[in-house]
Amino acid sequence: MFEQLGLIGCGLMGGSFALALKKAGLVRRVVGYSKSPATTARALQLGVIDSAVTEAAQAAAGSDLVLLAVPVAATEATLRSIRTQLTAQTLVMDVGSTKVDVAQAAAQALGDQLPCFVPAHPITGKEVAGVDHADAQLYQGAQVVLTPTALTQDSLVQRAQALWQALGCRVSVMAPELHDNALAAVSHLPHLLAFAMMRSMLRQADGDTYLSLAGPGFRDFTRIGAGDPQIWRDILLANKKEVLAQAREFQLALQELEQAMETDDATALQTLLTSASQSRLQWTMGQAMASVHKD
């Protein structure tokens, strides 16, 4: 149980966190700040926060739990602005999709208060942004990755773990580098490819005709291509090196398939498609794949 959540950023992710904590009876009150006063006012109106403040530092003041739910690029400045409000007992978390850059930002910004900070990434979301779409169920069943630094207090990592578990999440703890590699592979690159698919339609003279024939497969394949351009600009740039590396891995896998097509090698093509199809059928969200399907 927390006395006070200081919510910095009252959009979809932050707003849903506040609602989920309230629903679970894990917090007594929520003090909210958003860059846009209209967002804070709306969050108050919707009961997402209990009081609104006009500075991030005011949301952190007196809070035993602080959640940063701001664009990743704003992490350093935000942490810097709340540093003097933190005590050794405050649990501070973020929800950013990249973690190496967040760890660097925290090291720059927090100084003595670095042990308070437990970088977190709840792997969930919606294609729609904003507090109006905040949803107490958003985190239910989601995977959450914590990437504590060597200086992070163990007791706060455990508190963070218990908190996310109480919201129905599965929690993993790993190094920020492994997190960023993995997310480049299974989230950032798929987003980039879905954006590229839409761009390919826009670039072609007959793209509109093609799109008029697209069915449910295309709909699901490109769903993440509707993602927020600003958020995805920041993620793709923050994790650029790993995303480009995963793009090269993907190209190699694609070339292998194209090669089988070009040479009309039906046997090779079927073997490749079978291993891909089987691995997708065996995969379950949040579970490691059986190594028997490695190749």
Add this chain to the structure above:
Amino acid sequence: MFEQLGLIGCGLMGGSFALALKKAGLVRRVVGYSKSPATTARALQLGVIDSAVTEAAQAAAGSDLVLLAVPVAATEATLRSIRTQLTAQTLVMDVGSTKVDVAQAAAQALGDQLPCFVPAHPITGKEVAGVDHADAQLYQGAQVVLTPTALTQDSLVQRAQALWQALGCRVSVMAPELHDNALAAVSHLPHLLAFAMMRSMLRQADGDTYLSLAGPGFRDFTRIGAGDPQIWRDILLANKKEVLAQAREFQLALQELEQAMETDDATALQTLLTSASQSRLQWTMGQAMASVHKD
């Protein structure tokens, strides 16, 4: 209303067509043939067909409607085997995902009976195959493309159109070449990319770890990567030229995005992502896109 449907291939697509026709009261009886006697027996047991025969020609005999729901590669041999059973009044259709090769197969196989044949592609499906998953609702709301040849009887094209519309489909008529281009762009290439994404995970030593962190975005992006390997081998080879051409278009769009990332050009990246995201948000399945979003 048709007197008798001769169903050749009693799997998911064929079985669903028979169930939909029966439900809509559009056929008096269904005679079914499948390559595998076990499938035909199961279709009979499930009430998908009313009687089972052991040759494709027997299913066509006396039928005023014949549906081929067999792998695209089997089209020519199947049409050849039923040719002598067809009259000028028989409406013959297929459900294949490629149409240029089907048009060629029909021209080779049907001779004088070519005017009977209305090549059709209902753009729908499931990741699970087989008559056990046949579903009277499968075609409801689906787009169906008809690609008649210059020799196809107009009256049969109109009958085909009315039939699919009665099953709740939206029907387009176009040249087989345009169909194959469009489907390469919005169906075959996305499938190839989803297969390549799974292959890229399989090819990497840390692929299992990466997959254990994959969330709903990855789930939807790769859903079509679970497609039937044999069916997709045939489609990718049958429409090879167009799929590889679309893969090149896609690569150009991807390179444009990668270039903006590599040069840290946040403005260019956001512009590209915004146009992609907006076009996806504006797109509705089965509708042409507003040309205002061309770029």
